[in-house]
Amino acid sequence: MTMQDDAYLKCIDVQCGLEYPIKSTNLQCEKGHMLDVKYKNKPSDSLKEVFYKRRNPQGSIFNESGVWRFRELLNFCQIDTENIEECSKYLVSLDGAEGRQSKPYRMSKAAKFIGTSNENLWLQPEGYNPSGSFKDNGMATAVTHAKMIGAERIVCASTGNTSASAGMFAANEGIDCDVYIPAGQIAPGKLSQAYQFGAQIIEVDGNFDDALKQSLEDVKNNNGYTVNSINPFRIEGQKTIPFRALEYLNWEAPDWIVYPGGALGNTTSCGKALMELYEWGWIKKIPRIVVVNSEGASTLSDLYNGKFEGEELRWNKGKPNTELISRYYDHLDKEGLRPKTKATAIQIGRPTNILKGLRALEFTNGIVTTVSDSEMLDGMSVVGLNGFDCEMASGATVVGIKKLISEGIIKKDDVVVGILTGRQKDAMLPVEYHNNSENTFAKPPKN
Numbered sequence: 001m002t003m004q005d006d007a008y009l010k011c012i013d014v015q016c017g018l019e020y021p022i023k024s025t026n027l028q029c030e031k032g033h034m035l036d037v038k039y040k041n042k043p044s045d046s047l048k049e050v051f052y053k054r055r056n057p058q059g060s061i062f063n064e065s066g067v068w069r070f071r072e073l074l075n076f077c078q079i080d081t082e083n084i085e086e087c088s089k090y091l092v093s094l095d096g097a098e099g100r101q102s103k104p105y106r107m108s109k110a111a112k113f114i115g116t117s118n119e120n121l122w123l124q125p126e127g128y129n130p131s132g133s134f135k136d137n138g139m140a141t142a143v144t145h146a147k148m149i150g151a152e153r154i155v156c157a158s159t160g161n162t163s164a165s166a167g168m169f170a171a172n173e174g175i176d177c178d179v180y181i182p183a184g185q186i187a188p189g190k191l192s193q194a195y196q197f198g199a200q201i202i203e204v205d206g207n208f209d210d211a212l213k214q215s216l217e218d219v220k221n222n223n224g225y226t227v228n229s230i231n232p233f234r235i236e237g238q239k240t241i242p243f244r245a246l247e248y249l250n251w252e253a254p255d256w257i258v259y260p261g262g263a264l265g266n267t268t269s270c271g272k273a274l275m276e277l278y279e280w281g282w283i284k285k286i287p288r289i290v291v292v293n294s295e296g297a298s299t300l301s302d303l304y305n306g307k308f309e310g311e312e313l314r315w316n317k318g319k320p321n322t323e324l325i326s327r328y329y330d331h332l333d334k335e336g337l338r339p340k341t342k343a344t345a346i347q348i349g350r351p352t353n354i355l356k357g358l359r360a361l362e363f364t365n366g367i368v369t370t371v372s373d374s375e376m377l378d379g380m381s382v383v384g385l386n387g388f389d390c391e392m393a394s395g396a397t398v399v400g401i402k403k404l405i406s407e408g409i410i411k412k413d414d415v416v417v418g419i420l421t422g423r424q425k426d427a428m429l430p431v432e433y434h435n436n437s438e439n440t441f442a443k444p445p446k447n
């Protein structure tokens, strides 16, 4: 088999399973199911040594990059990964900066607040990516695919982080970037990067789900390239978030990996990474994924935990009850229920990747829980006390772990990796938090 035959796209629906060539721009199969990037070859675990050696990059930005350091595990370009000229021709990178600073850290004050030992808790800040969030991981791969098929315009819907990342990559690559936003719902500061990088902002009446819908129609009608997490190539780059965590732990899987839940791209990519590593024999144990929804945007939690019509929605070995999801969305529409949380990064009512997310939860025996806005602010603030900056949605990870420990679901001697998805982009949140002396960690100004 030549390398050129290795990567392809495959429908996730087990009864459908349609396949497409890797250069296809379809986001879904012709029956409307989501797609996966698949690889026929099984990477040898001797690559662990190669990845480790690349941490001394020896002048290669592709070794320096926290995404492309693992390029053999996401080689949909099917290039000779040791050939730097080929890497330079195909792989899109912000000069090696995406994922470069991301790894798990110990944060003792967060551990104390959560009620676990400092040794068992790892928090991985993805906010130290160039555009300030985890999105750069997946944007590197999505824009690589955009470039591979010759796209001249990338398009996204965003509540802030995606637009910053897409705008930054587009500016670097000299291509256009259109950003659909829900009008009047985003703190202006969260869009300042998109403006700065020259993206075209398009305001849509409605919420994020409406903005996404309109952006997808634009791409369909006007020849652009969607870089939201509905794009399977976004998922490929985001696999490197758990790759870096696992590598740091010498590929010894933790008991839990915890994420905030929005569009469920992270849940999906973590699940796909773990499925692949397990299948390839790189890990022996499967960590359980925890998704933490905001109470105000709790679609996954409602469905997964049987809070709607009493049925616990599951992937069900590839036969999920999609009609239950449709009825839930109809119910949201009928009741005029809109997702509502100050953590705008996860203010999403219709998670694009819900089916892939369910698949990840089934594979990992995962858990879904919810936390309130005020809890998330505490989580965000205690991360700050350790000298790390994170956004409110990332606070969900911290208080989600705390909640599950207090419920006895996560045991005190379990090893937990929590992902902090982004850096603070709403400057007023910490100011308001600390000026209210009733908040747990508030330190109001004195005179």
Ligand SMILES: [Zn+2]
Pocket: 011, 012, 013, 016, 017, 018, 029, 030, 031, 032, 033
């Ligand atoms: Zn299909």
